[in-house]
Amino acid sequence: MVMKASIISIGTEILIGQIINTNASWMGAELNTIGVEVREVISVSDEKNSMLQALEDAENRSEIILVTGGLGPTKDDFTKDVIAEFIDVPLYFDESTYERITNVFKKKNFTLSEQHKEQCWMPEGVQLLENRMGTAPGMLFKTPQGKLLISMPGVPFEMKYIFKHSVIPLLSKMSKIRIYHQTIMTVGTAESIIANMIEDIEENLPKGLSIAYLPSFGKVRVRVSGQGDKGKEVENNVDLLVNTIKERLGDMVYGMNELSLAEAVQRLAIKKNIQLGTAESCTGGFVAHTITKIPGCSQYFKGSVIAYNNDIKSTILGVEEIVLENKGAVSEEVAKQMVKGLLDKFNVDIALSITGIAGPGGGSELKPIGTVFMACGNKKKMVFFEHHFGKNRMINIQYSTVFALNMVRKFLLEV
Amino acid sequence: MVMKASIISIGTEILIGQIINTNASWMGAELNTIGVEVREVISVSDEKNSMLQALEDAENRSEIILVTGGLGPTKDDFTKDVIAEFIDVPLYFDESTYERITNVFKKKNFTLSEQHKEQCWMPEGVQLLENRMGTAPGMLFKTPQGKLLISMPGVPFEMKYIFKHSVIPLLSKMSKIRIYHQTIMTVGTAESIIANMIEDIEENLPKGLSIAYLPSFGKVRVRVSGQGDKGKEVENNVDLLVNTIKERLGDMVYGMNELSLAEAVQRLAIKKNIQLGTAESCTGGFVAHTITKIPGCSQYFKGSVIAYNNDIKSTILGVEEIVLENKGAVSEEVAKQMVKGLLDKFNVDIALSITGIAGPGGGSELKPIGTVFMACGNKKKMVFFEHHFGKNRMINIQYSTVFALNMVRKFLLEV
Numbered sequence: 021m022v023m024k025a026s027i028i029s030i031g032t033e034i035l036i037g038q039i040i041n042t043n044a045s046w047m048g049a050e051l052n053t054i055g056v057e058v059r060e061v062i063s064v065s066d067e068k069n070s071m072l073q074a075l076e077d078a079e080n081r082s083e084i085i086l087v088t089g090g091l092g093p094t095k096d097d098f099t100k101d102v103i104a105e106f107i108d109v110p111l112y113f114d115e116s117t118y119e120r121i122t123n124v125f126k127k128k129n130f131t132l133s134e135q136h137k138e139q140c141w142m143p144e145g146v147q148l149l150e151n152r153m154g155t156a157p158g159m160l161f162k163t164p165q166g167k168l169l170i171s172m173p174g175v176p177f178e179m180k181y182i183f184k185h186s187v188i189p190l191l192s193k194m195s196k197i198r199i200y201h202q203t204i205m206t207v208g209t210a211e212s213i214i215a216n217m218i219e220d221i222e223e224n225l226p227k228g229l230s231i232a233y234l235p236s237f238g239k240v241r242v243r244v245s246g247q248g249d250k251g252k253e254v255e256n257n258v259d260l261l262v263n264t265i266k267e268r269l270g271d272m273v274y275g276m277n278e279l280s281l282a283e284a285v286q287r288l289a290i291k292k293n294i295q296l297g298t299a300e301s302c303t304g305g306f307v308a309h310t311i312t313k314i315p316g317c318s319q320y321f322k323g324s325v326i327a328y329n330n331d332i333k334s335t336i337l338g339v340e341e342i343v344l345e346n347k348g349a350v351s352e353e354v355a356k357q358m359v360k361g362l363l364d365k366f367n368v369d370i371a372l373s374i375t376g377i378a379g380p381g382g383g384s385e386l387k388p389i390g391t392v393f394m395a396c397g398n399k400k401k402m403v404f405f406e407h408h409f410g411k412n413r414m415i416n417i418q419y420s421t422v423f424a425l426n427m428v429r430k431f432l433l434e435v
Numbered sequence: 436m437v438m439k440a441s442i443i444s445i446g447t448e449i450l451i452g453q454i455i456n457t458n459a460s461w462m463g464a465e466l467n468t469i470g471v472e473v474r475e476v477i478s479v480s481d482e483k484n485s486m487l488q489a490l491e492d493a494e495n496r497s498e499i500i501l502v503t504g505g506l507g508p509t510k511d512d513f514t515k516d517v518i519a520e521f522i523d524v525p526l527y528f529d530e531s532t533y534e535r536i537t538n539v540f541k542k543k544n545f546t547l548s549e550q551h552k553e554q555c556w557m558p559e560g561v562q563l564l565e566n567r568m569g570t571a572p573g574m575l576f577k578t579p580q581g582k583l584l585i586s587m588p589g590v591p592f593e594m595k596y597i598f599k600h601s602v603i604p605l606l607s608k609m610s611k612i613r614i615y616h617q618t619i620m621t622v623g624t625a626e627s628i629i630a631n632m633i634e635d636i637e638e639n640l641p642k643g644l645s646i647a648y649l650p651s652f653g654k655v656r657v658r659v660s661g662q663g664d665k666g667k668e669v670e671n672n673v674d675l676l677v678n679t680i681k682e683r684l685g686d687m688v689y690g691m692n693e694l695s696l697a698e699a700v701q702r703l704a705i706k707k708n709i710q711l712g713t714a715e716s717c718t719g720g721f722v723a724h725t726i727t728k729i730p731g732c733s734q735y736f737k738g739s740v741i742a743y744n745n746d747i748k749s750t751i752l753g754v755e756e757i758v759l760e761n762k763g764a765v766s767e768e769v770a771k772q773m774v775k776g777l778l779d780k781f782n783v784d785i786a787l788s789i790t791g792i793a794g795p796g797g798g799s800e801l802k803p804i805g806t807v808f809m810a811c812g813n814k815k816k817m818v819f820f821e822h823h824f825g826k827n828r829m830i831n832i833q834y835s836t837v838f839a840l841n842m843v844r845k846f847l848l849e850v
Contacts, residue, residue, distance in 0.1 A: 035473040037464025038649065040457055044478070049452025058450040060485065061478035063459070070475065077492065201451070212508045212548040222510065232481075233509045234448055235590070243453070298741075304727025305720035308741045312719025315795050315828055317743070324741035325751075326713075326723045332738040332781065336751065366747065380730050408543070412568070413730055415592060 022197045022247065024059045025051055026078035030089035030099055031174055032065040043088050043179055050188060055197035055247075056084065066090060071102045079163050084191065089174030091156040093135035099171055100159065104143035107163055111141040117148070121155050149186035151178055158182035160190075197247065198254045202262045203234075204242040205275045205284075207426045211235040214242065214272075218265055228254065229261055237415070238422035239281065242269075274429060281425045282310050282317075288432040289320035289370075296428065297368035298324040299337055299358040301349065302376035302392060306421045322368050327358065337361030350375050350387055352404055355395040359402060370431060372396045374424050376407075378416045392420045396427045403431060437612055439474045440466055441493035445504035445514055446589055447480040458503050458594055465603060470612035470662075471499065481505060486517045494578050499606065504589030506571040508550035514586055515574065519558035522576055522584070526556040532563070536570050564601035566593055573597035575605075612662065615669045617677045618649075619657040620694055621687045622841045626650040629657065629687075633680055641672055646680075652830070653837035654696065657684075689844060696840045697725045697732075703847040704735035704785075711843065712781035713739040714752055714773040716764065717791035717807060721836045737783050742773070752776030765790050765802055767819055770810040774817060785846060787811045789839050791822075793831045807835045811842045818846060 027047055033039045044061040051058055059082050064070040071090075078085045090099030104111055118140040125132045139156050142148070149158030154173055161169040170187055172179045206214060211233045215222070222231050228248045234241040242265060246258035266273050274284040289296055298321075300307050308324040311317055325336050330349050333339040338361040339354055347353045358373035376392030383389035390409040395402055407423060409416045442462055448454045459476040466473055474497050479485040486505075493500040505514030519526055533555040540547045554571050557563070564573030569588055576584040585602055587594045621629060626648045630637070637646050643663050649656040657680060661673040681688050689699040704711055713736075715722050723739040726732055740751050745764050748754040753776040754769055762768045773788035791807030798804035805824040810817055822838060824831045 034460065035463050035476065036467040037460040037462070038647075040455060040460045041476075042455055045449065045452040045455045047452070048450050052451040059480070060489070061450065061456075061476070063476035065474070073496075074475070081488075203453075210545065212550045213545075215509050215550055216548055230511075232447065232511050233507070234453070235507070243448075300720075303724075304732075305715075305723025305739060305741065306727075308720025308743075309718075309724045309832075312721075312741075312743065313829060313832070317719075322744040323747040323751075324720060324739075324743075326720065326727070326739035326741065328723075328727065328733055328739075329737040335780065335782075336738075336740075365750065367750075378727075410568075412592075414728060415568070417724075417728070 022055060022057045022199070023084060023191070023195055024082040025056050025084035025086055026059055026082040027061045028071075028074045028078060028085065028087045029061065029063040029174070030066060030071060030087065031063075034063045035065055043174065043176055046176070046180065047086060047183060050183065051191070052199060052201070054188065054192045055195040055199045056191055057199070066097070068098070068102055071099070072106060075102070075106045075169075079165055079167050083167055085163070085167060085169045086187070087169070087171040088179050091139070091171065091173045093133070093139055093155070100141070100143055103159070103161065103169065103171060107143065107145070107161055107169070109144040112144055114140050114142045114148070117142065117157060124155060149182050151182050153181045154178040158186060160186075197249055199245070199247050200254050200258050201243055201245045202258050203277050204244070204262060204266055204269070204273055205239065205277075205279055205281075206242060206269055206272045207239045207274050207281055207422060207429075209240065209272045211240045214240055214269065218268055221261070221264060221268070226257055226261075229257060237418045238426075271430065271433065274426075280314065281422060281429070282314050285311070285425055285429050285432065286314055286317055286320060288429060292432060292435065294320060294369040294432065294435070295322050295367075296320055297322045297362045297366035297371050299362050299371065299373040300324060300326050301328060301333070301374060302378040303374050303417050303420050303424070304328060304378075306417050307372070307374065307424055310421050310425065322366055325362070333358065336365070338364065348387070350377055350391060350393060352393055352395075352406070355393040355404060356397075356402060359395045359397045363397070363399060370396065370398050370428065370435070372424055372428050374420055376416070376420060378413045379411055380413060390416055392416065394420070394424050394427055396431045398435065403427065437470060437472045438499060438606070438610055439497040440471050440499040440501055441474055441497040442476045443486075443489045443493055443500065443502045444476065444478040444589070445481060445486060445502065446478075449478045450480050458589065458591055461591070461595065462501060462598060465598065466606070468614060468616050469603060469607045470610045470614040471606055481511045481513070483513070483517055486514070487521060490517070490521045490584075494580050494582050498582055500578070500582060500584045501602070502584070502586040503594050506554070506586065506588045508548070508554050508570070515556070515558055518574070518576065518584065518586055522558065522560070522578055524559040527559055529555050529557045529563070532557065532572060539570060564597050566597050568596045569593040573601060575601075611664070613664055613669050615661045615673050617659050617673050618692050619659070619677060619681055619684070619688055620654065620690045620692070620696075620699075621657060621684060622654045622689050622696055622837060622844075624655065624687045626655050629655055629684065633683055636676070636679060636683070641676075643669065644672055644676060652833045653841070686845070686848065689841075695729065696837060696844070698729050700726070700840055700844050700847065701729050701732055701735060703844060705731075707847060707850065709735060709784045709847065709850070710737050710782075711735055712737045712777045712783035712786050714777050714786065714788040715739060715741050716743060716748070716789060717793040718789050718832050718835050718839070719743060719793075721832050722787070722789065722839055725836050725840065737781055740777070748773065751780070753779065763802070765792055765806060765808060767808055767810075767821070770808040770819065771812075771817060774810045774812045778812070778814060785811065785813050785843065785850070787839055787843050789835055791831070791835060793828045794826055795828060805831050807831065809835070809839050809842060811839075811846045813850065818842065
């Protein structure tokens with residue numbers, strides 16, 4: 021049996037969008053790897069009744085209740101009072117916590133405020149979990165129904181410390197299940213087409229295995245999950261299925277497990293000892309940025325010309341003015357001349373160019389917004405693509421970047 | 436009375452931490468500005484009973500239920516089936532949706548798969564909300580208790596489109612409270628310093644007004660909020676306070692209400708009829724991207740050289756090799772020569788250059804990771820800055836970009 025957990029995140033700042041609930045997703049990922057299934061994440065405000073309701077719901081649904089937030093020294097922090105009411109115990113003054121906090125403050129030459137003294141009151145029956153990153157310790161309880169209730173501070177690095185040092189070891193010991201995920205990273209093909217390609221596989225999945233599709237901007241992550249209790253067998257079943265799917269999908273698969281497309285390109289280029297240069301018009305630097313986000317890119321990426329103005333296309337990249345005039349800046353000929361110019365002036369092995377109309381202005385009947393030409397080549401060979409994306413500027417930039425990087429990837433596969 | 440909303444986020448990928456629930460926080464922030472209070476955010480998996488339970492809980496607690504996720508074309512997407520069961524209506528085949536999806540696919544030269552046909556089945560009684568960003572429309576229902584239930588795709592840009600164009604207008608009309616926010620956009624000064632500068636103002640706030648600080652990467656948004664039910668009076672009080680604060684903060688204020696720094700630069704440059712060129716090393720195209728994200732940038736931005744490799748700095752920008760050798764690529768001299776090279780070769784009025792060490796490699800004792808030099812100048816004058824940011828590559832890129840754009844802004848203010 022999989023143990024189920026409910027995560028309760030406390031704090032009005034989450035509900036009004038002032039902070040993003042990264043704590044819950046971080047805990048979810050950690051719990052997932054030890055076979056604890058997060059049943060739900062409930063975010064509620066610093067308000068007693070909402071908190072009590074969330075605790076009650078969670079207790080009815082899960083064996084493990086993980087609460088973050090509301091343990092600070094200020095007035096809006098009263099998670100432990102609510103927990104004391106929920107499990108129906110009084111608070112006591114914990115001398116060991118007082119001593120620890122006093123020492124921390126002495127070291128920092130701060131005086132202990134009355135507010136911090138508040139942090140030493142604990143619900144009876146608590147088991148304290150060490151927090152070396154802050155003043156409020158984690159707290160472990162048994163609820164009236166015998167469920168595990170763990171309360172931690174909302175400050176991410178404090179929560180993570182307690183989680184890694186106390187919560188994970190405790191829950192790992194309790195867990196009897198093996199859960200295992202592998203994610204196949206694909207690019208250039210729509211979710212529905214991929215689903216069609218592996219429909220027969222999905223319809224005959226072995227027990228305990230499942231497939232999920234996570235699309236974003238020209239990429240689709242295909243996640244294969246397995247669940248069981250026989251240790252190694254789950255991993256083998258998932259890996260086997262992953263291999264079958266990878267074979268079926270062919271070269272639209274560029275990597276595994278959250279590998280970025282830029283990193284896939286980087287690995288290939290470095291392996292093949294190739295230097296790359298790019299010339300961007302409509303993407304305006306987003307391709308270069310996507311490439312240079314990855315540490316180590318200087319090993320293969322020499323640089324880029326953002327030729328936003330036609331002047332730059334001709335003076336820096338040597339695109340002929342007559343071609344710009346006759347064919348227009350957004351044309352196959354210009355895309356190809358940009359590649360040639362780069363190969364000459366940047367002294368690179370492979371060059372990529374992109375020219376298009378990102379919008380919202382600049383479209384025409386012949387070349388509507390979303391028209392993007394891209395070319396990729398070396399001294400011997402050049403490939404070219406014409407794309408038609410949509411009307412949204414930023415989405416066009418993102419799609420163009422993904423398809424351009426994929427073009428480089430495919431070119432690299434063949435040289 | 437404030438209207439209350441429950442947000443239900445559907446998707447196992449949220450619970451296992453594969454994606455972070457940014458949708459909920461984005462909606463929370465938007466709802467906050469129109470006087471709708473988010474009571475709770477519930478994230479559950481793609482599992483029928485959990486979804487039904489969440490809907491039931493939400494219906495009991497809030498007037499508005501916002502659901503995201505589970506509307507895609509694949510088998511793990513069945514939010515609308517669950518909703519149909521929840522409000523107890525059958526599904527019907529919606530011809531208008533079928534026609535729209537067919538057209539979208541025709542334009543892209545894709546064939547419509549059986550899975551996409553699935554997306555045309557709708558619970559009876561639905562009111563469709565237009566989604567120009569994808570195939571699945573938003574859906575609006577009345578629940579058995581008469582509550583408002585809105586279901587949207589989980590893909591952020593699709594959800595945002597529907598939310599902005601349909602949900603916000605609808606809820607604004609229903610809301611009876613007047614909430615009015617104005618946000619002062621500042622750059623280059625820390626939150627604590629700003630708070631100090633306006634401490635006396637904050638201590639004497641008129642009733643119903645509040646100030647919040649939202650810092651991010653060198654920028655601080657100072658949000659002034661007013662709440663009341665007297666219409667115009669709230670607005671006047673907020674506007675008055677905003678003017679007082681703006682005067683106090685001086686030229687660190689670059690605009691209002693989510694204006695991006697790049698757009699502030701663009702407005703200034705176009706007003707002064709100035710052409711800009713940039714040369715980036717460590718920021719790798721992020722400055723150019725930040726500039727070219729803004730529609731209309733071609734009116735002042737000519738382009739950029741991403742001189743990642745020293746070769747490019749010398750061949751394209753004319754930085755002297757002896758200077759690169761003696762002073763290093765990350766140096767005041769190189770930053771200044773990059774500006775000079777751009778002014779010559781790009782035929783621009785103002786040029787900006789950035790050279791630094793983004794990390795994680797490349798640091799030294801003399802020039803640790805996070806050291807960034809930037810210069811900005813025209814034919815008559817040049818300004819220069821040396822920055823020391825932290826150890827994180829992406830954070831260094833972001834800070835450098837903000838400070839560089841601010842440098843251009845201040846330069847533009849003075850020419």
